[in-house]
Amino acid sequence: MTHDDRLLGVLGSARVVFFDFDGPVCDVFAGLPAPKVAAQLSALLSSQDEAAGAKAAETDDPIEVLRIAHEADAAIGQDVERALTAAEVEAVEVAGPPTPGAVEAIQAARSSGRVVMVVSNNSADCVQRFLEVHGLGQYVTGIVGRPSGQPHLMKPNPFPLIAAAEQAHMDVTRCTLIGDSLTDIQAAHAAGTTVIGYANKPHKAALFAEAGADTVTDDMQAIAEALITA
Numbered sequence: 001m002t003h004d005d006r007l008l009g010v011l012g013s014a015r016v017v018f019f020d021f022d023g024p025v026c027d028v029f030a031g032l033p034a035p036k037v038a039a040q041l042s043a044l045l046s047s048q049d050e051a052a053g054a055k056a057a058e059t060d061d062p063i064e065v066l067r068i069a070h071e072a073d074a075a076i077g078q079d080v081e082r083a084l085t086a087a088e089v090e091a092v093e094v095a096g097p098p099t100p101g102a103v104e105a106i107q108a109a110r111s112s113g114r115v116v117m118v119v120s121n122n123s124a125d126c127v128q129r130f131l132e133v134h135g136l137g138q139y140v141t142g143i144v145g146r147p148s149g150q151p152h153l154m155k156p157n158p159f160p161l162i163a164a165a166e167q168a169h170m171d172v173t174r175c176t177l178i179g180d181s182l183t184d185i186q187a188a189h190a191a192g193t194t195v196i197g198y199a200n201k202p203h204k205a206a207l208f209a210e211a212g213a214d215t216v217t218d219d220m221q222a223i224a225e226a227l228i229t230a
Contacts, residue, residue: 006215007222010194011230014176016168017109018161021120021127023180024198024220025102028122031094035060037087041080045069048076062087063121063154070151078149088126098134099200101220105178108227110139117164119144119177121154142167156183158191165193176214178223180204185211196223 011017022028029037038060045065046053052072056065062084070077109116116139118127124145131137144164147153154160165172176194177184185208188195197208197216208216217223 004222004226007196007217007226008230010176010196010214011223011226014114014174014194016115016117016165016170016175017227018117018119018164018175018177018193019102019106020155020177020179020181020184020198021118021122021130023200024099024178025106025118026092026095026098026130028088028095028126029062029091030096032087032091034062037062037084037091038065040087041065041069041083044083045072045076045080048079049073052076063151067151070149074149077151081146081148081151085123085125088123089129092126092130093133095130098130098136099220101222101224103134103136104224105220105227106136106139108224112227112230114227115141115168115170117142117144117168119155119160119164121146121160121183154183155179155181156186156190158187161187161191161193165191178220182207182211185213198223 019025042053042056042065045056049072052068056068066084069080106116124143127143144160165175172192177188178196178198180198180200185195194214197213199205199216199218205216
């Protein structure tokens, strides 16, 4: 079976397409670098919990800083989450254009009669803002963003995918996720959806295949073309 055949097979049985946001749709922190945001959040955390702040300073991933903050204290976690959401909204306004092929894939999914959902560990606010800036809101039926105050429910937890399927009024097994991280693949497996690994960096293709992605591609345009055919 060829790469294209596998892509057609996965998409052919999917009535709902879940797009992960950061990667398949855009590069959230292209204009406001993630390490800078992580450092700002770590400083905020340090001002309230020095030990947790020191731990957070070891990562350049804003989402990981959020996890550390919530583990330290729920109220502090909420403060950090509000700051992260504000930074994400600021970031997507300067993130530049969508991922090449993403617009075509979203439009193809919708024009083929499928439901389009964005399912992300980023905030729904930043997803909504990006869609507004780039005129994509009309193609997207729903957004399931980071569960506020509950970072343990973010992917790889299947909760966001199950919630998105419920919003789309579709059995989760009739859905597929396009994601660019191992947590996307893990969440899809746990939820019972198929998953397309978007290998936007060379090393990811082997990782996704080993993790059991149903198929892997490095080209969102290929997904768009398959959606038209499948």
